[in-house]
Amino acid sequence: xxxxxxxxxxxxxxxxxxxxxxxxxxxxxxxxxxxxxxxxxxxxxxxxxxxxxxxxxxxxxxxxxxxxxxxxxxxxxxxxxxxxxxxxxxxxxxxxxxxxxxxxxxxxxxxxxxxxxxxxx
Amino acid sequence: xxxxxxxxxxxxxxxxxxxxxxxxxxxxxxxxxxxxxxxxxxxxxxxxxxxxxxxxxxxxxxxxxxxxxxxxxxxxxxxxxxxxxxxxxxxxxxxxxxxxxxxxxxxx
Numbered sequence: 001x002x003x004x005x006x007x008x009x010x011x012x013x014x015x016x017x018x019x020x021x022x023x024x025x026x027x028x029x030x031x032x033x034x035x036x037x038x039x040x041x042x043x044x045x046x047x048x049x050x051x052x053x054x055x056x057x058x059x060x061x062x063x064x065x066x067x068x069x070x071x072x073x074x075x076x077x078x079x080x081x082x083x084x085x086x087x088x089x090x091x092x093x094x095x096x097x098x099x100x101x102x103x104x105x106x107x108x109x110x111x112x113x114x115x116x117x118x119x120x121x
Numbered sequence: 122x123x124x125x126x127x128x129x130x131x132x133x134x135x136x137x138x139x140x141x142x143x144x145x146x147x148x149x150x151x152x153x154x155x156x157x158x159x160x161x162x163x164x165x166x167x168x169x170x171x172x173x174x175x176x177x178x179x180x181x182x183x184x185x186x187x188x189x190x191x192x193x194x195x196x197x198x199x200x201x202x203x204x205x206x207x208x209x210x211x212x213x214x215x216x217x218x219x220x221x222x223x224x225x226x227x228x229x
Contacts, residue, residue, distance in 0.1 A: 036218070038166075046158075046166065046209055048218035061217055062122070095165055105172045106213035107156035111165035 002027040004096050004112035012090075012119050018083040022096030022112055023076075030054045030074050034099035036108060037070060037081045039092040047092075051099070052079055086119045093117075123148055123214045127221035133229040140197040142224045144210035152188050154213040157195045160223075161206045169208075170195060202228075 007021040022035070029035065037049040050060035052070045060068050064083070072079040083090060093116050097108035124147040134140055144155075152173040158166035168177040170186035173193055183198040197204055205228050210221040 045222050046160075046211075046220040048211075048220065050217070059217055100168075100171055104153055105156075105175070106154040106218070107168050107171040107177075107211065108166075109168045109171075109177060111167075114165050 002032075002098060002110045004098065004110055006094060006096055006112045006115040008115050009117055012086055012117060013121050014087055014119055015085055018081075018086050018090060018117055018119070020081045020094055020096075020115065020117070021078050022080070023078045024098075025077070028074075029072060029077050029079060032098055032101055033103060035072070035079050036097045036099065038095045038097055038108070038111075040095070040114075041089075041092045049081065049083075049094075088119050091117065091119045122216050123150060123212055123219055125210050125212055125219055125221035127208075127210060127224045129224060130222075131225045131227060133227050134200055135229045136200050136202055138200050140195075140200055140204070140226055142195040142197075142208050142226070144193040144195070144221050146191040146193070146212060149191060150193075150212045150214065155186075155188070155193050156211045157186055157193075158209045158211065159204075159206050160209065166209065197226075200226075 003025045005023045012018045036051040067084045069082045093114040095114045096112045098110040100107045126145045128143045155173045157170040160166040173188045174186040185196045187194045207223045
């Protein structure tokens with residue numbers, strides 16, 4: 001059973017960079033094709049941030065693309081998210097997720113528990 | 122960008138009743154790329170349905186999904202107490218993934 005665990009940066013100051021890591025256990029990041037980051041502001045809906053393949057190919061939400069970088073580290077069995085120049089609007093619970101293994105379909109079948117990142121001085 | 126509009130915003134029903142949740146796409150969506158999730162307070166979303174009508178592993182058969190053109194429906198045949206939660210639809214298109222705004226299913 002795959003388990004995903006987000007790191008916990010807690011508080012990030014405005015204009016700084018938010019950095020998160022998703023540690024994968026019970027399976028290899030190389031064994032599944034795609035991984036994603038999703039966020040959820042307090043009391044609001046879900047927003048997809050971006051995805052990365054096991055080969056390092058990336059795709060980002062157009063509304064965040066200029067500030068977001070997703071990378072993968074196979075040696076550590078994890079993938080990471082960086083969001084630059086954060087503001088209070090980036091305050092949210094951040095989730096990492098695994099894509100369904102069957103590539104003819106789309107969806108996220110395993111999720112981390114989520115970590116609350118607060119942007120505040 | 123494909124916009125998914127879910128209705129109703131809130132649905133108030135009693136255990137044992139049938140729930141019908143709607144997700145309408147602003148343009149054509151590949152049905153294989155339409156999924157439904159359940160989210161309870163303080164928890165991550167859980168995949169219920171993928172490919173518009175396929176139940177994910179471990180999902181009870183009281184949950185079903187269907188489609189008609191750009192309209193997608195999640196049906197819960199007989200509500201159990203644990204089904205009261207927020208439900209989201211999701212699609213994948215040329216600009217990545219988008220989610221609907223959610224339907225809150227509450228106990229009447």
